[in-house]
Amino acid sequence: MGNILTTVKRFLANKNTVTILGVLLGILVLYIGYNYRVKQATTPVTVPYAKEELSSRTLITSDMIGYMEVSSSVVKNSKNLITNANQLINNYVAFGTTIPANSMFYSSQILAGNEMPDSAFADIPDKYTIFSLGVNQHTTYGNSIYPGNYIDLYFKGVDETNKIMFGKLIESIEVLAVKDSQGNHVFETTVESRTPSELLFAVPNDMYDLLMKAGYITGASVEIIPVPRNASYSENPGDTNVSSDYIKDFILSKAAVIPQNIMPNLPQDNNNNDNNNNNSGQ
Numbered sequence: 603m604g605n606i607l608t609t610v611k612r613f614l615a616n617k618n619t620v621t622i623l624g625v626l627l628g629i630l631v632l633y634i635g636y637n638y639r640v641k642q643a644t645t646p647v648t649v650p651y652a653k654e655e656l657s658s659r660t661l662i663t664s665d666m667i668g669y670m671e672v673s674s675s676v677v678k679n680s681k682n683l684i685t686n687a688n689q690l691i692n693n694y695v696a697f698g699t700t701i702p703a704n705s706m707f708y709s710s711q712i713l714a715g716n717e718m719p720d721s722a723f724a725d726i727p728d729k730y731t732i733f734s735l736g737v738n739q740h741t742t743y744g745n746s747i748y749p750g751n752y753i754d755l756y757f758k759g760v761d762e763t764n765k766i767m768f769g770k771l772i773e774s775i776e777v778l779a780v781k782d783s784q785g786n787h788v789f790e791t792t793v794e795s796r797t798p799s800e801l802l803f804a805v806p807n808d809m810y811d812l813l814m815k816a817g818y819i820t821g822a823s824v825e826i827i828p829v830p831r832n833a834s835y836s837e838n839p840g841d842t843n844v845s846s847d848y849i850k851d852f853i854l855s856k857a858a859v860i861p862q863n864i865m866p867n868l869p870q871d872n873n874n875n876d877n878n879n880n881n882s883g884q
Contacts, residue, residue, distance in 0.1 A: 646671035649706055650687045656701040658790040659718065662690045672706075682708040694718050698790065731810040732778075735801045735826055742780070742798045747830050748789060751777045752839040757816065757849045758825040767852065770845040771816075771826070772809065774835070778802045801828060805842065812850060815857045 653668040660666075667687050677683055684690060684707040695701055696713045726732065735755070739745055747753060757771040780788045783799040805813065816824055844850050 645674045647674050647677050647685065649677065649683065649685045650690060651706050652701045652703055655703045656695045657794075658695055658697050658699055658787070660695045662693055662695065662712070664691055667691070670706075680706075680708070682710055684709055684712070697787075726804050729807050730804045731807055733803045733805050733810050733813050735803070735813075735828065737798050737801050737828060739797055741828060742801070743830060745780075745788065745798055747777055747780060747798075747801065747828060749777055749779050749787075750836065751830060752836040753777060753831060754829045754845075755813075756827040756829050757846070757853075758823070758827060759819065759852070760823055761852065767849065769849055770829075771849050772805075772813075773843055773845045774840040775803050775805065775842050776839065778804055809842070809844065812844065812853060816853045819853065819856045 648669050648671055650667045651670050653666055656662065656666060664687070667690060669687075677685060689709070690707055690712060693712050693714050696711050697718065699711050701707065701711055737747075752774050754770050755772040755775060757767065757769060759767045761767050779802040780798050781800050781802065782788055782796040786796060788796040788798050813826065816826060
């Protein structure tokens, strides 16, 4: 036993032996560490993906979701990548976003129902109101009027002498949204073709009042007609104004003037007055 210990001591005391052992130990540590890091980076992780193309504002259901395995390095390098399907189901594809088929999901693409805005109603200035103009494929020039375009609105009607009235009523008005009959934004998706049903504008309250009154004129075949302009018209928009005082006065002449609601003076209660007089006599 003593001879074995002596041999070991002599072996370890040899500098060359210590060097060789140190090198071997270092290689072993590097090998183990490398394998550990590689295993960590390549261990598959199951993540959800879109089985079909999902357009903006789509309610995500479980049957729209598939699952695939990716390396853990992909998850680590994609901080916004969603790995849990519970973060998707019963939530919506964010407005203005389309998720391609076979694509993974990212948190920036998903919103809860109470977070979903309608861009047509966002940031409307004070004393402005949304006005909806009914349109179709023909009156939008083959679906050629887009959100963000500045267009003009023309008026068509018949005056008291049975002559046709046609002229620009409002100039340089911005289109906030183009929607179909179901309230969906026409241009938010390329998955399906949607037919325009309304153009939405934000207008000052007095202009809203004028446009609504024009739409209620009966027996005169009144139409408000959208007329698009060129790109420069939208890139350098002017002020939104009523273009024709003549047409404006014609519209207002067809509508009654409603006085402001003023609270009337309330009549005094005679019974209370009599009671007060009796009490004062006592």
